[in-house]
Amino acid sequence: MKLSDLSPLMARREDGGLSYDRFRADPALASLQWPDDVLEQFLFDHGDNAAFVYDYGSIDLREVTWRLETIPTADFSGMPTGASDAGCIENFADNPVHWVRVRPPEVGRHWEEHGTWLRPPILIDRRLLDPSESGLQVLEGRTRVGVLRGRLREGLHVAAHHQAWVGHL
Known part of the structure; x- marks a missing residue:
C-alpha cells in the first residue's frame, strides 16, 4: 500500500x-x-x-514498523528531511524562540522545563527510501527539529536525548 x-x-x-x-x-x-x-x-x-x-x-x-525511541541530541544536528522540503529545518532553526512562541503556551513551557518537544516527531529509517541511504530522516516535525537546532545554537536549555517515533523496515 x-x-x-x-x-x-x-x-x-x-x-x-x-x-x-x-x-x-x-x-x-x-x-x-x-x-x-x-x-x-x-x-x-x-x-x-x-x-x-x-x-x-x-x-x-x-512494511513500516514504528517504535518510540530515545535519540541523542547530536543525531539531530545534520538529520535531513525530504528533498521537497530541503532547507526548511534550518529556516526554523534561525528563529527558535519565534517558532515556540507561535505555538500553544504548553509547548514553550515544555521546552523550558524539559529541553525537548512536547510531542515526538516522526523519523524514518532512510533504508526505506528510494534511493536507499543510511541514517534517519525527519518525516514530520521539521519545526520541532529546527527549534532544537536553533536552541542549541543559541545556548538555550536542550535535553541530551529526545523521544521520536522511528519507522523501520
Missing part, C-alpha cells in the same frame, strides 16, 4: 466529512496497525500533501 492508494480516503478527509476517529477506523488502514500518533501526524495530517507524496510515495506503508 502506497500513499497514492489512500487517495479516496484522503479526499473524504479533505472534504471535511472525516474526523480523525473515523479516519483511523477506515478499513483501508486496518492492515497498518500504526500508533495513533504516527497515523495522525503522517497520514491524517499530511497523507495527501504533494511534497509528502513526492518524498515518501515509493514506500510500501505495510
Whole structure:
C-alpha cells in the first residue's frame, strides 16, 4: 500500500466529512496497525500533501514498523528531511524562540522545563527510501527539529536525548 492508494480516503478527509476517529477506523488502514500518533501526524495530517507524496510515495506503508525511541541530541544536528522540503529545518532553526512562541503556551513551557518537544516527531529509517541511504530522516516535525537546532545554537536549555517515533523496515 502506497500513499497514492489512500487517495479516496484522503479526499473524504479533505472534504471535511472525516474526523480523525473515523479516519483511523477506515478499513483501508486496518492492515497498518500504526500508533495513533504516527497515523495522525503522517497520514491524517499530511497523507495527501504533494511534497509528502513526492518524498515518501515509493514506500510500501505495510512494511513500516514504528517504535518510540530515545535519540541523542547530536543525531539531530545534520538529520535531513525530504528533498521537497530541503532547507526548511534550518529556516526554523534561525528563529527558535519565534517558532515556540507561535505555538500553544504548553509547548514553550515544555521546552523550558524539559529541553525537548512536547510531542515526538516522526523519523524514518532512510533504508526505506528510494534511493536507499543510511541514517534517519525527519518525516514530520521539521519545526520541532529546527527549534532544537536553533536552541542549541543559541545556548538555550536542550535535553541530551529526545523521544521520536522511528519507522523501520
